[in-house]
Amino acid sequence: MGFSEKQIEILNVAEQLFAEEGYDGTSVRDISKIAHINVAMISYYFGSKAKLLEALVIHRIGSLGLKLENLVQEKISPVTKIERIIEYYIHQVNANRHIHQILHQEASNNKREINLDAFIEVKKNNISLVQSVISEGQEMGVFQRNINVPLLAPIIIGSLVYFNMNKALYGAIFSLKTEDDFNNYISTELTQHIQQTIKALLVYEN
Amino acid sequence: MGFSEKQIEILNVAEQLFAEEGYDGTSVRDISKIAHINVAMISYYFGSKAKLLEALVIHRIGSLGLKLENLVQEKISPVTKIERIIEYYIHQVNANRHIHQILHQEASNNKREINLDAFIEVKKNNISLVQSVISEGQEMGVFQRNINVPLLAPIIIGSLVYFNMNKALYGAIFSLKTEDDFNNYISTELTQHIQQTIKALLVYEN
Amino acid sequence: MGFSEKQIEILNVAEQLFAEEGYDGTSVRDISKIAHINVAMISYYFGSKAKLLEALVIHRIGSLGLKLENLVQEKISPVTKIERIIEYYIHQVNANRHIHQILHQEASNNKREINLDAFIEVKKNNISLVQSVISEGQEMGVFQRNINVPLLAPIIIGSLVYFNMNKALYGAIFSLKTEDDFNNYISTELTQHIQQTIKALLVYEN
């Protein structure tokens, strides 16, 4: 929480390097060089490299799932709510795509000792919020009954993550050259595509 | 291609360790110990650790995307074809989830010099095949017109990958304890969920 | 000499830690934590870690060899004097066993720059005092003539030091479990044993 300016600088550099090179692929010396600080500062500030990652996760995760609650309670139709949630979700995840990438890499490494419980809690909470919107829509008769809500997130985030992980492929297909091209495509076409997909699933009578 | 028995043993061990611990998290000593070979053999056989990964990728990629072509040409309805393709896709990706995990991890590490062109080609080809099925369905009037075919893969594989990357979360939600529980859930519920989603997207008039 | 309360607190903590963990095995951070002071205070107060040790030695050495002179001048038989001296010696060394342990460890480390001249002077003086008692006894005809006085201290202190350095061994042999058990054994059996040994040497005609 109360991180000094230099600590935040370290966190930013660490985030970028961890995302680019992986946690193991990043040395504390690399971080210290780019952040223009002494190597020892990382241990001094965060205790260890692992705790630096933990601090980074906590630092970034704090900003997630705040606005979502407000969104859920707005007086708009469930369909619009879902659209907004997807938009917000994609925006959030994409904005924090570095930390998400790191977390997913580390989540699959079963050895790591990093405590991801906070991350899981946030996700569970988000699923609950979405569930309430779905239930609302179901009661209004606009959504189908048999919806596996926890599996909506994989569609939304999974699509985004997969898209980001295959930039070479999609850059070639959709002629996206710059980072801005990608971000623009994500916030327009991809977002719309996912919204359309989820809406179809929710209302389609199969 | 022409790998000796020992080389294949090394590749198998490397695949598992790379997937479990990450490329950087795996030492050639770890590999050599589990594969019961001398450390020097890895450099001797493959040149370097990086080239071992390349050899592994090439070795595994050859087996991907074979049967899909036959499936596309079968005399069944486009909807059934799509269902079968999804089923096959999920099965394939899940069966080769180790190498997929490695590839995705490495794809995001922009430093690594591994040539993923072959991988991209396979994907492009798969998209073409799916496109042909979609077109078939569109001409028959059962599928909507405005389908972004390249973005179907993210939904299918992205969902699976995200599901696998959040085992801790989904294991808790769906009470999946063993590896078999997960595999079973993937081949039933998750597959069905994705099939339903894609079908909804294809036929839903929005 | 004129040490403030906090400085003495630091010296006490340092003494214990140096004795328990060795000089190199003790970090100034360990000392500062236990003494509840800032790390920088050690350099600030004493100049450096090495000078802290010097200060400690000087601080403790001042209290050695005071009462011995009085004892020598008492009007009691030379044999009783020797007994008393041994008893006092063992008591003193055992009471200050921490600093003795440190000094002996450091005396053997020939790299350390600590000035042990004061320590040597004290010892030389003590030898002189014992010499005077021996001479007194020799003139009275109760002690043998050929006594190597400087080598009496090794027997007395050496025995004690060796005993303390082999607590695991002697604890097992003599069933000494607690620190009190050891101290008690030292002030009774071991003291008596050493007294008996020295007396035998002094009066035994070989």
Added chain:
Amino acid sequence: MGFSEKQIEILNVAEQLFAEEGYDGTSVRDISKIAHINVAMISYYFGSKAKLLEALVIHRIGSLGLKLENLVQEKISPVTKIERIIEYYIHQVNANRHIHQILHQEASNNKREINLDAFIEVKKNNISLVQSVISEGQEMGVFQRNINVPLLAPIIIGSLVYFNMNKALYGAIFSLKTEDDFNNYISTELTQHIQQTIKALLVYEN
């Protein structure tokens, strides 16, 4: 046991440095430089710095307490046996004074994880052997009855250790300048002094 030439070279260098600078005061880099080997070799050969010390102890301890048994069974008077034992003991300990110094330093550092059980066993066995000689002398009526045998070692070895630990003092008193002077004094005067002391204790009727 089966150490290569280079390993023995490392052990020799380590022995000297550990004795001179202490275990903590010696870095593996210091050892590697003097032994003209790569730093990594120490970990490679011995596993770690701590295990290097253990290997050193075991390597040196093997040579202790062998000849003692033969000596005990010789057909000579108990007094001569004791004289010979002391002479042998002092010679052995002095010859291996480095390792003894290390062991005693480490024995007093209660933190260290080094297994000294083998060392203790050797000492216990030696005490038993001496006990048998004392008993023999007691049965022959040449030794007193009330002898605390385990406390004989402190007198013998303690004297030697203390003498060695106070070279500055005794060098000044006895005009010993070179290392040879010291060794010569130990094998003549000091040995004789200790023999005389022990004999006095054993035969003196107090």
Added chain:
DNA sequence: GATGAATGAGTGTTCATTCAT
């Protein structure tokens, strides 16, 4: 063809000390 020995570079971390305040 295959390997145990060996290496230099690099790892994260801790150290005693200094500096600005």
Added chain:
DNA sequence: AATGAATGAACACTCATTCAT
């Protein structure tokens, strides 16, 4: 007078790789 922040050097150890055999 006193301290929290910061540092460069050193620490033990592991790494992928090479080399002599």
